[in-house]
Amino acid sequence: EIVLTQSPATLSLSPGERATLSCRASQSVNTYLAWYQQKPGQAPRLLIHDASNRATGIPARFSGSGSGTDFTLTISSLEPEDFAVYYCQERISWPPGITFGGGTKVEIK
Amino acid sequence: QVHLVESGGGLVKPGGSLRLSCAASGFTFNDYYMSWIRQAPGKGLEWVSYISSSGLTIYYADSVKGRFTISRDSARNSLDLQINSLRAEDTALYYCARVRTVAGSYYMDVWGNGTTVTVSS
Numbered sequence: 001e002i003v004l005t006q007s008p009a010t011l012s013l014s015p016g017e018r019a020t021l022s023c024r025a026s027q028s029v030n031t032y033l034a035w036y037q038q039k040p041g042q043a044p045r046l047l048i049h050d051a052s053n054r055a056t057g058i059p060a061r062f063s064g065s066g067s068g069t070d071f072t073l074t075i076s077s078l079e080p081e082d083f084a085v086y087y088c089q090e091r092i093s094w095p096p097g098i099t100f101g102g103g104t105k106v107e108i109k
Numbered sequence: 110q111v112h113l114v115e116s117g118g119g120l121v122k123p124g125g126s127l128r129l130s131c132a133a134s135g136f137t138f139n140d141y142y143m144s145w146i147r148q149a150p151g152k153g154l155e156w157v158s159y160i161s162s163s164g165l166t167i168y169y170a171d172s173v174k175g176r177f178t179i180s181r182d183s184a185r186n187s188l189d190l191q192i193n194s195l196r197a198e199d200t201a202l203y204y205c206a207r208v209r210t211v212a213g214s215y216y217m218d219v220w221g222n223g224t225t226v227t228v229s230s
Contacts, residue, residue, distance in 0.1 A: 034216035036154075043204055043220040044154065050214050087154055091215035096168045098144065098156040098215060 002026055002092050004101035012109040019075040021104045023088035028068045032091050035064055035073045038103075039084045047086075048073060075106075083108050111135040111219050113205045118224030125195050129224055131188040131205030136219075138186040142208035144217060145179060145190050147201035147226075155201070158190065159208055159215075173199075195228045202226075
């Protein structure tokens with residue numbers, strides 16, 4: 001069973017700073033990794049799919065990278081609306097399913 | 110406009126049942142896999158189940174296998190989740206989501222706002 005471990009659990013930063021979020025898989029997942037943003041009281045929103053492809057309407061300050069077992073979501077310069085919880089997600093081939101990481105909360109310092 | 114609207118949540122006693130529904134609009138429902146994802150209060154996201162566009166391929170998380178049944182109705186553009194033998198740990202906000210399946214990759218590009226299930230005596 002693939003386990004996705006996100007770090008850090010909490011990231012305290014100021015607006016304008018760069019955020020680097022990590023997602024590590026317990027075994028290789030090719031580049032089938034997605035990232036989501038969730039704000040309080042809202043549904044998750046897709047940011048990145050296939051490790052590095054921005055979803056429709058997502059600002060260019062969000063970027064994804066990585067392959068195999070180590071993936072990174074980078075927010076180049078935090079805007080006030082970027083403070084939220086971020087989840088990574090992967091498709092599991094066997095047993096078939098989908099798994100999420102535990103999340104990283106990006107909070108205002 | 111692509112839209113998913115969940116309904117059917119509520120307060121139910123342990124051992125009880127509920128049927129959740131998700132009404133889809135703004136896209137060709139039959140072309141997409143669909144999924145249910147839940148989020149317990151203050152916790153992260155947990156995948157529950159997905160169903161293929163044809164309805165022939167269905168998978169469940171181990172935590173709900175044998176108790177939950179996912180189905181879809183192309184005539185109503187609706188995704189359903191029958192949840193039986195409810196436990197306290199099933200208490201969560203249940204999201205319906207559209208699944209994009211591209212060359213082995215599965216990700217959820219459209220989400221509803223969720224419906225709340227509370228299991229308590």
